[in-house]
Amino acid sequence: MSPALVPDPAAESVSVPQAAPRTVLDASDISRALTRIAHEILERNRGADPIVLLGIPTRGVGLATRISERIAAVEGQSVPTGSLDVTMYRDDIRMKPARALEHTDIPVGGIDGKVVVLVDDVLFSGRTIRAALDAIGDIGRPKAVQLAVLVDRGHRELPIRADYVGKNLPTSLVERVTVHLTEYDGSDAVVIADKTGVSA
Amino acid sequence: MSPRPINTVLITGASIVGGEVADLLIDNGQIVAIGNDLGQNGLAQHGLAKEEVEVVEGKGLVALPGLVDLHTHLREPGREDAETVLTGTRAAALGGFTAVHAMANTDPVADTAGVVEQVWRLGREAGYCDVFPIGAVTVGLKGTQLAELGAMADSAARVRVFSDDGMCVWDAALMRRALEYVKAFGGVVAQHAQEPRLTQGAQMNEGALSGVLGLTGWPSVAEESIIARDILLNAHVGSKLHICHLSTKGSVAIVRAAKERGLDVTAEVTPHHLLLTEDLAASYNPVYKVNPPLRTREDVEAVREGLADGTIDIVATDHAPHPVEDKDCEWSAAAFGMTGLETALSVVQHAMIDTKVMTWAEVADRMSYRPAAIGQVTADHGQPLVVGAPANLTLVDPASQRTVVPGESASLSRNTPFDGMTLPGRVVATFLRGTPTVLDGKLAR
Amino acid sequence: MRHLLSAGDVSRDEANLILDTAEEMRSLADRPIKKLPALRGRTVVNLFFEDSTRTRISFEAAAKRLSADVINFSAKGSSVSKGESLKDTALTLQAMGADGVVCRHGSSGAPHLLANSGWLNGSVINAGDGTHEHPTQALLDAFTMRRHLGSLDGRRITIVGDVLHSRVARSNVLLLSTLGAEVTVVAPPTLLPVDMTAWPCATSYDLDAALPKSDAVMMLRVQRERMNDAFFPSAREYTRRYGLDVHRMAQLPDEAIVLHPGPMNRGMEISAEVADSTRSVIVEQVTNGVAIRMAVLYLLLSGSPDTSTDATTTEETTA
Numbered sequence: 032m033s034p035a036l037v038p039d040p041a042a043e044s045v046s047v048p049q050a051a052p053r054t055v056l057d058a059s060d061i062s063r064a065l066t067r068i069a070h071e072i073l074e075r076n077r078g079a080d081p082i083v084l085l086g087i088p089t090r091g092v093g094l095a096t097r098i099s100e101r102i103a104a105v106e107g108q109s110v111p112t113g114s115l116d117v118t119m120y121r122d123d124i125r126m127k128p129a130r131a132l133e134h135t136d137i138p139v140g141g142i143d144g145k146v147v148v149l150v151d152d153v154l155f156s157g158r159t160i161r162a163a164l165d166a167i168g169d170i171g172r173p174k175a176v177q178l179a180v181l182v183d184r185g186h187r188e189l190p191i192r193a194d195y196v197g198k199n200l201p202t203s204l205v206e207r208v209t210v211h212l213t214e215y216d217g218s219d220a221v222v223i224a225d226k227t228g229v230s231a
Numbered sequence: 232m233s234p235r236p237i238n239t240v241l242i243t244g245a246s247i248v249g250g251e252v253a254d255l256l257i258d259n260g261q262i263v264a265i266g267n268d269l270g271q272n273g274l275a276q277h278g279l280a281k282e283e284v285e286v287v288e289g290k291g292l293v294a295l296p297g298l299v300d301l302h303t304h305l306r307e308p309g310r311e312d313a314e315t316v317l318t319g320t321r322a323a324a325l326g327g328f329t330a331v332h333a334m335a336n337t338d339p340v341a342d343t344a345g346v347v348e349q350v351w352r353l354g355r356e357a358g359y360c361d362v363f364p365i366g367a368v369t370v371g372l373k374g375t376q377l378a379e380l381g382a383m384a385d386s387a388a389r390v391r392v393f394s395d396d397g398m399c400v401w402d403a404a405l406m407r408r409a410l411e412y413v414k415a416f417g418g419v420v421a422q423h424a425q426e427p428r429l430t431q432g433a434q435m436n437e438g439a440l441s442g443v444l445g446l447t448g449w450p451s452v453a454e455e456s457i458i459a460r461d462i463l464l465n466a467h468v469g470s471k472l473h474i475c476h477l478s479t480k481g482s483v484a485i486v487r488a489a490k491e492r493g494l495d496v497t498a499e500v501t502p503h504h505l506l507l508t509e510d511l512a513a514s515y516n517p518v519y520k521v522n523p524p525l526r527t528r529e530d531v532e533a534v535r536e537g538l539a540d541g542t543i544d545i546v547a548t549d550h551a552p553h554p555v556e557d558k559d560c561e562w563s564a565a566a567f568g569m570t571g572l573e574t575a576l577s578v579v580q581h582a583m584i585d586t587k588v589m590t591w592a593e594v595a596d597r598m599s600y601r602p603a604a605i606g607q608v609t610a611d612h613g614q615p616l617v618v619g620a621p622a623n624l625t626l627v628d629p630a631s632q633r634t635v636v637p638g639e640s641a642s643l644s645r646n647t648p649f650d651g652m653t654l655p656g657r658v659v660a661t662f663l664r665g666t667p668t669v670l671d672g673k674l675a676r
Numbered sequence: 677m678r679h680l681l682s683a684g685d686v687s688r689d690e691a692n693l694i695l696d697t698a699e700e701m702r703s704l705a706d707r708p709i710k711k712l713p714a715l716r717g718r719t720v721v722n723l724f725f726e727d728s729t730r731t732r733i734s735f736e737a738a739a740k741r742l743s744a745d746v747i748n749f750s751a752k753g754s755s756v757s758k759g760e761s762l763k764d765t766a767l768t769l770q771a772m773g774a775d776g777v778v779c780r781h782g783s784s785g786a787p788h789l790l791a792n793s794g795w796l797n798g799s800v801i802n803a804g805d806g807t808h809e810h811p812t813q814a815l816l817d818a819f820t821m822r823r824h825l826g827s828l829d830g831r832r833i834t835i836v837g838d839v840l841h842s843r844v845a846r847s848n849v850l851l852l853s854t855l856g857a858e859v860t861v862v863a864p865p866t867l868l869p870v871d872m873t874a875w876p877c878a879t880s881y882d883l884d885a886a887l888p889k890s891d892a893v894m895m896l897r898v899q900r901e902r903m904n905d906a907f908f909p910s911a912r913e914y915t916r917r918y919g920l921d922v923h924r925m926a927q928l929p930d931e932a933i934v935l936h937p938g939p940m941n942r943g944m945e946i947s948a949e950v951a952d953s954t955r956s957v958i959v960e961q962v963t964n965g966v967a968i969r970m971a972v973l974y975l976l977l978s979g980s981p982d983t984s985t986d987a988t989t990t991e992e993t994t995a
Contacts, residue, residue: 119713129978135700170708438870443874445785448870450870561762562783
C-alpha cells in the first residue's frame, strides 16, 4: 500500500478532527459505472471492431478486463485486451530509485490503425497518461487514442482529458483517492481519505 | 656558535628491558653506569658536570637494546623513487633500530664487492643506523651462478649474510654449493623459500579464499618443501642456514622438528605475518599483497607460538617500500611488499606482549640479541644493557597509542598495511653509539 | 544496488527482479521501434581491457535500446602495464561524465577497484574480471534456464569444464544456489580449486554419473593450451572423459537443456552435433544476454543514484 506522506505542517497546528475515510463508490456503483462506460465506448466508436483495450497497470488492467467482458456480453464479440506499462516513460523517472517494471502485453494484431482505449483507475495530474501516449508512440500508430477512467479527481497539470469517466470526484490535494478491486484487494470500493489520517 | 654535539646522556628512571627501573648514563658511545639516582651521585663519579649532560626522562619507558633488522630493503642503488639508504635508515631509527641488514635485490644487484661497499658507505654517511649490506648468493639473482661471495666477505662491508631474497635459490645443487662455500668465512645463507614451479603467477595464499577471489594461489607447500630440503642440505654440509620470512604452520613444525633433532637452522618472521590474515585480500586492495602472502588464522597462531617458544629466532621486518603507482592499481599488476620499520615494535607489542605471550626481555632477545648474533654484528649490536656495552639502545613508551598515518612516515613509500590502525607503543628515543638519532619521538639529527 | 560486481552480492529478490525485468525487456525485440527512453541522456562507457566483441556488442545494444549514449573504450592492457592505465583511464571517464561503466579486465578485482577507489562516481558493472566473476553471464544463463525449466528451485544444474580458471563458473554457482538450484560442478581434479568447501555446490570427477541427474548442463570453454601446463595430458583425453557428445547427450533426461557461455571449442568440450541440436539453447543465450543487460542497466542507471532499489514499493502514482 502507499506509504503515508508527510503531513501538511499547517494542518497539524490546527486541532481539527480528521475526517474518517469514506467510501464514495461501492461495488454496485462501480459495476454500473463500468457498464455505462462499456456502452459509451461502443456508441462512440459505432461498434467493437476498431477497439483495442489497454489497461495501465496495476488496476487499469483489471478494469480493462471487466470492460472487455461487458463489451463481449453486449456485442457478442470479444475485443483485444492487454496492458501497457508506462514506468520507463514517466517524467519523474530520474527522481526516485529505479522502479520495477510492470507487464506490457500488446494483443496479437497490434495497435496500428486501431482505436486504442486506455483504461486507468484514477485520472489526476495527467502525467501517467502522457507517459502512456509516449509508450504508444513507440509501439505503433493507432487511428485514435481514447481514455476511460473510473474516477476523475481533477487537478490536471497537463492538457489531458478523459473520454469516458465513471465518476467525477472533486477532491482537495490533501485527500487521497484509493480504488480497491476484488482481483487485487479482495473487495470493490473507491475510498477517499485525508493524507494525514490512516488510509483505509 | 654551532650546537654542541651530544656526547653524554642521562636516561632517568627507565625500566631496563621491562624489568628493574634504573638510570642509565651514556658517555662516549658506551653505557658507563646503571643505577639509581645517577643524576645526583653518578655524574661526579664519572667526572661529568650537570651542564654537559643531556637528560632524557625515562619514567614509564622501557629501555631496549637497539633493535637489529636482519631483513630490510633499502632500494638504493636503483629504486631511489621508492626508498634511499638515507630515508630507510631514518625510518629504521624511528622504529628503534640501530642496525639493519640491507637486502641485495637492488639495481644493480649487490652481487659484487663494489655494490656492497657503496651501500655500506651510504649507510655510514647517513648516520641514522648501521647498515650491513647482504650479498646476493647468485649473479643477478638468476639462480644459476654463484656470485663472488668471497670478495664481498673481504670487502669493507665485511658481508657475512648472503641472500637472493626476492628470489628463491631453487636449484638444490647450487644451494648446496652456496652453503658449502660460505663455510670458508663463516657466512650464512638466508633463503627465500619459494619453489618457483609451484608458485607461477601466484598472487595470494592458496586456499578456499583464493579460489573464490579468482587469484592464483601460493600454496604453503611451496615454502615448506624448500625449507625441509635446505635444512637437510645444511645438515649434510655443516654450514649456516637462515630461513627468511617464515609464514606457515607447516614451516614452523619443520623448523621445530629440525631443532629438536639438533639440526642447525635459524628462522625469522615478519611483524605483518604475526598479525594479518589472508581475509584482507578480499578487498582486492594491493596494500595487502606481499611475498610470502598473508596466510590463515591458523598460520598466524602457529608463527606466534613459534616466536614465543624460540623455534622462530627473530623478528625481521622485510621492509619493502614501493612507489604509489606500484600499489594504486589492480591486484595482479601491483608489486609485492609492505613497509614495516616504523611499525615493527608496535605490532610485536600488540601481537605478543599485550597478549601476554612474550615479555619485553624476550622481545629484546628476538629483535636485538639473536638477529645480531645471526648477522654477526655483535661487536656493536645486540648486547644486553650492561655497563661497558656500546650505547645502542631505544626507549619505548608502551602505554601510548598511535594511529598509523602513511603520510607521516619517514620512508619515501606509503605502502603500510596498518594504515588507519591504532597500535600500542611509541619509540621515544633511539641512540646509536650514544648519539641520539631519535629524541622525543622525532628524528634528532 | 549501485554496482554489479559479483553474483554473490545479488539477493534472491534482486535476482528475481532482474530476471522479471529482463522478461519485459525481451518483448522489446518484437516491436518495430526497438527503443525505450529509460536511459536517455545517460552515458554508458564500455571499458574493455580484454578482447570480447560478443560481450561488448551485447552491452552496447542493451544500452542503445534504452536510449543511452554509448562510448566504447578498448584497451589491450598487458599484465605488465601498471595501474596508470586503469586509474588514469577512470579519471578521464569521470571527467567525461560517465554514468555507468561496464568493465571487462584481465585482472580479478579490477572492477572492485573502480567501484571503491573514488576515481569514478558512476555505477560499475563487472563484465568479466580475470578468473573471478562474470555476473551478467550468470544472470542470462539463469534467465535462459528459467524460461525452459520454470522456477529454478530444486533444479539440478551441472557445470562442466575448467572451473579453476572460469569466472562464468564462479558467478553461476553463486547465483544458481541463491535461486535455490542444486549445482554440481564436474571437472578433472586439476581443473578444480584446491579447496571448494565454501562453494555452495557439489563436485564430481565423473561426467557420465552426473548427466542422467541433470535438468540443465552447462559446458565451459576449455583451452587446449592448458595441457602444456599438465592440467590434462591431451585434448583427446579431455574430450573423451569430459566432452559432451551426442552419446552423452542421450543420457540426459528428456527435457534437459544444454548451455554454453561461448565461444565454443567445437570438438573439445562440446561436439558440433550437440551444439546444433534441439536441446542446445546456446543461440538463445546470446539473445537473452541483451535483455538481461538491458535489465541491469535499467535497474542501476535509470533512477536517482539512491542505493536502494524500489523493488516492491508501489508508491502513490500521480495519475
